[in-house]
Amino acid sequence: MSQRYKRPSNEPDVGEDTPLLAPVIADESGSGKAVKLNPPKKPVVVDDEFVQLKDFFDVEKGWMKFWNPAITFSQITSRDRDDTLFCFDAFRCFAFLWVSNSHIQEGMFLYFGPTFTQWINSTSAYSVYSTSSGGVVVFFVVSGFLNLMVAMSIARRCKDKEYYSWKSTRVFLFRRFMHLGPNLYAAVLIALLVGCTSSITSLSEAFCTPCKSYWWMDYLFMDNYAAMFFGTACFNSTWTVSAQMQLYVLGILINVIYFRHPAAAFLAATILSVISIIIRTKLVFVYGESASTFSSHVYTPSYCRIDSYMIGMMLWMVYEQVLKPIHTKSYIPKHLRDQYLPAKKNATLPTTRPVAPEMVPAPAVPVGSSSSYGTGTTTLDDKAVEQFRSTVQPKEVVVTPPPRPRKTFWEEYIEDLVSWYHDQYKNFFLFHKYATWTHILTLYTLYPTMAFCMYLGLNNAITSETDEYLWTNWPVFSDLAQSSMIFGSLRNSYSLTVVALGTMGLLFFALEKVVLWPWSYVCRWWIWYPVGMLSYTGYLLSILTGYVFFATKADRDGASSWNVSSDTEGWLKYNLYFWAILTLNLIGATMMSFVIERPLMNLSKAIDV
Numbered sequence: 001m002s003q004r005y006k007r008p009s010n011e012p013d014v015g016e017d018t019p020l021l022a023p024v025i026a027d028e029s030g031s032g033k034a035v036k037l038n039p040p041k042k043p044v045v046v047d048d049e050f051v052q053l054k055d056f057f058d059v060e061k062g063w064m065k066f067w068n069p070a071i072t073f074s075q076i077t078s079r080d081r082d083d084t085l086f087c088f089d090a091f092r093c094f095a096f097l098w099v100s101n102s103h104i105q106e107g108m109f110l111y112f113g114p115t116f117t118q119w120i121n122s123t124s125a126y127s128v129y130s131t132s133s134g135g136v137v138v139f140f141v142v143s144g145f146l147n148l149m150v151a152m153s154i155a156r157r158c159k160d161k162e163y164y165s166w167k168s169t170r171v172f173l174f175r176r177f178m179h180l181g182p183n184l185y186a187a188v189l190i191a192l193l194v195g196c197t198s199s200i201t202s203l204s205e206a207f208c209t210p211c212k213s214y215w216w217m218d219y220l221f222m223d224n225y226a227a228m229f230f231g232t233a234c235f236n237s238t239w240t241v242s243a244q245m246q247l248y249v250l251g252i253l254i255n256v257i258y259f260r261h262p263a264a265a266f267l268a269a270t271i272l273s274v275i276s277i278i279i280r281t282k283l284v285f286v287y288g289e290s291a292s293t294f295s296s297h298v299y300t301p302s303y304c305r306i307d308s309y310m311i312g313m314m315l316w317m318v319y320e321q322v323l324k325p326i327h328t329k330s331y332i333p334k335h336l337r338d339q340y341l342p343a344k345k346n347a348t349l350p351t352t353r354p355v356a357p358e359m360v361p362a363p364a365v366p367v368g369s370s371s372s373y374g375t376g377t378t379t380l381d382d383k384a385v386e387q388f389r390s391t392v393q394p395k396e397v398v399v400t401p402p403p404r405p406r407k408t409f410w411e412e413y414i415e416d417l418v419s420w421y422h423d424q425y426k427n428f429f430l431f432h433k434y435a436t437w438t439h440i441l442t443l444y445t446l447y448p449t450m451a452f453c454m455y456l457g458l459n460n461a462i463t464s465e466t467d468e469y470l471w472t473n474w475p476v477f478s479d480l481a482q483s484s485m486i487f488g489s490l491r492n493s494y495s496l497t498v499v500a501l502g503t504m505g506l507l508f509f510a511l512e513k514v515v516l517w518p519w520s521y522v523c524r525w526w527i528w529y530p531v532g533m534l535s536y537t538g539y540l541l542s543i544l545t546g547y548v549f550f551a552t553k554a555d556r557d558g559a560s561s562w563n564v565s566s567d568t569e570g571w572l573k574y575n576l577y578f579w580a581i582l583t584l585n586l587i588g589a590t591m592m593s594f595v596i597e598r599p600l601m602n603l604s605k606a607i608d609v
Contacts, residue, residue, distance in 0.1 A: 066599040066606070075598055076533045076590075079526070084327060087510035087523035091142050091503070092532035097582075098135030100542040103237060104581050107546030110202060111554045116562035119570055133299075133492065136240055137308050137499045139539075143244055144251070144312020145319075145507070147176070151255045152320075164259040169252055176248050178604035179536075180221075182596050184241050187540040188218045191235050194548060202551045207544075210234050221245040227296035237543045239300045246302040247309045254313055266317050269310040276306035277497055284493045298493060308500040315504050319511055322442055327513075329427070331435040416521070447515065450508040457502010531586070537597055538589035545585040 065071070079086065108116055154175075155168040188211060195207025211234040217226040224239035224246075226232065233239065250272075258265035280298060287293040298304055325331055407415070432440065509516040510523045531538075554560075564570035 066602045067595075069594060071602070072594050072598040075602075076530050076593065079529050083524060084324075084511060084513070086529070087507065087520060088142055088146065089532035090510075090523040090525070090528040091138055091507065092535045093528040095135040095138035095142065096531065096535035096538055098138070099132040099237075099539055100582055100585065101578065102132030102135070103543040104546040104578055106236075106543060107548075107550035107581075108577065110547070111550035112560055112562040119562050119564065133496065134499045137496055138503050139240065140244070140247075140305055140308035141312040141315070141500050141503045141507070144247075144309040145316045146312075147248060147251060148255065148258070148313045148316040150175070151251075152259070155255075155259060160259065162260075164256040169255075172252070172255070173248065174607075175601070175604045176245065178600050179597070180241050180245055182600050183537055183540060183592065184218060184221075184238060186592060186596055187238065187544070188215055188235055190541075191544055194544065200551050200555045202554070203547065206547055207235070218242070224300040224302060227292075227300065231296075235543075237540065241540075243300065243302040243305055247305065250302075250306065251309065251313065254310070258317065262317055262321055266314055269314050269317075273307040273310045273497075276304060276310075277494075280304040280307075280493050280496075288493075294492075305496075307497050311500045311504050315507055318446065318508065322439070322446065323511055325439070326427075326431060326443070329430065331439065332430065333434065417517075446508070450505040452505075453501040454505030454509065455502075456498050457500075457505060534586060534589040534593055537592040538585055541588045541592070542585050545588065546581055549581055549584070 079089075105120065151164075151168070151172050154171050155164055158165055158168045158171065160168055191207040192211045192215065195203050195209075195211060198204060198208075210232045214223075214226050214230060214232070214234045217223045218234050218238055218241075221242040223233055223235070223242040225242075226234065226239075254265050254269055257268055283298045283304070284294070287297040506519075510520045513520045562570070564573060
């Protein structure tokens with residue numbers, strides 16, 4: 001029988017069943033009783049499967065938090081990256097609109113027939129954008145830039161020091177698959193459901209028949225070779241997704257080289273681009289006689305798209321090695337950086353003011369005396385209070401300044417313009433004072449090179465002067481005049497590279513933020529961000545939305561013709577259809593992004609592979 005501790009009559013009551021040497025403390029309330037200290041509780045292991053399932057589907061704690069609409073909405077609408085890279089949102093948005101324009105036109109060809117084809121080819125406003133090849137090239141260039149940036153970010157998080165590790169490669173491919181794969185699979189499934197459940201013949205022929213036979217090519221990311229081997233593909237617009245995944249795998253070679261030797265990686269990317277151009281030019285003379293063979297053997301294979309992807313990767317190398325040190329002023333010696341580097345934006349120092357001694361409260365009066373519990377009170381006279389207030393140090397009260405009124409767009413524009421000129425005037429002397437000669441010569445070599453690339457791309461997209469000079473003044477191409485199909489195929493082939501170089505030039509000056517500052521300023525507007533974030537899902541659904549809209553309209557009302565009296569009337573009519581279908585497309589893209597794209601991308605970042 002265990003002994004119990006018997007307390008004296010004058011000891012505070014702590015309970016009859018208190019064991020020997022139970023820890024107690026005095027109550028601070030002055031009641032005279034002691035309080036028992038409870039030992040820390042051990043974590044409770046829950047074996048109930050229902051409780052574990054409930055935690056799994058918890059929107060705030062479990063995996064279901066990745067499907068929280070508030071998180072997805074915040075990611076689509078709020079930008080948290082470096083403001084220098086905001087220009088890529090504008091380019092993704094522009095490429096998406098360019099490609100969507102071509103995909104919606106395919107549905108309009110189905111409904112309006114040859115009359116619409118004649119009008120679109122004769123209208124200068126839309127003849128440039130009647131094909132989506134330029135928008136696809138912009139997508140590949142932007143993809144090459146952003147994916148090398150993501151690969152280097154993953155390598156830093158995996159703490160790679162000397163070599164690009166296998167873990168970084170594994171994480172990179174897994175995240176790229178989680179971004180491309182589920183959305184592609186969902187788009188193919190939607191196409192199958194729409195084509196096989198619809199009674200409209202055109203929809204069944206476009207989606208049901210080919211997708212039932214060759215859906216597995218999309219699921220293996222080989223859809224860009226389906227037309228080459230089988231003569232048809234499941235989903236016309238998904239070949240770029242397969243080509244991107246194949247280029248991601250090829251880009252790992254550049255990632256490994258760049259992590260060790262950036263100059264060698266730039267040279268390797270240049271060599272791969274030249275090889276791709278040579279292969280594509282050779283294939284034009286073999287398969288360029290027919291539009292179908294040109295598309296299946298030259299236009300869609302990934303080995304003919306290496307140059308666009310590598311140009312994007314080379315632009316990232318130029319940005320990180322040349323432009324980024326200028327923006328961060330890393331060329332300034334460390335002992336002088338505090339003097340020249342500006343303070344953080346919106347960092348305001350709080351204003352303080354001392355408080356008069358009369359405002360300092362008197363010390364709290366203890367309750368009860370030191371000899372007994374709750375039997376008396378002690379008061380302080382006025383002299384003691386004054387003595388206490390004279391010895392205490394004055395406190396400081398932080399006074400937050402009132403918020404400033406919000407400025408208008410033009411006020412912010414003028415203020416940014418003035419501050420930009422002031423910063424550039426100061427940075428010009430700092431850069432030439434502290435930067436190395438190699439850095440300075442590299443920068444001034446890039447300016448005319450990128451300007452020339454930008455000129456080539458814009459000239460190729462807007463006019464045909466370069467083509468006319470090339471084909472009329474170069475005797476080596478004189479035999480091609482006998483075959484107009486070869487001429488057009490070769491022009492489309494070299495246009496892919498020229499548009500990629502022009503995109504690199506435009507992106508360079510948007511990133512550089514000095515020479516074409518208004519262009520860089522426009523590219524950083526917020527409006528491009530949400531559309532750019534929906535560009536991938538919107539691209540997958542664009543051709544499906546146009547086909548369903550016009551096929552349903554043709555089945556209900558019958559075929560129609562494009563009867564317009566002037567280009568202005570045709571332009572207004574075309575925009576009415578285009579923006580209406582684009583709105584429906586963006587609604588579907590938003591739903592797919594909320595359900596599939598964003599949640600699975602966030603989930604891929606949480607899974608350790």
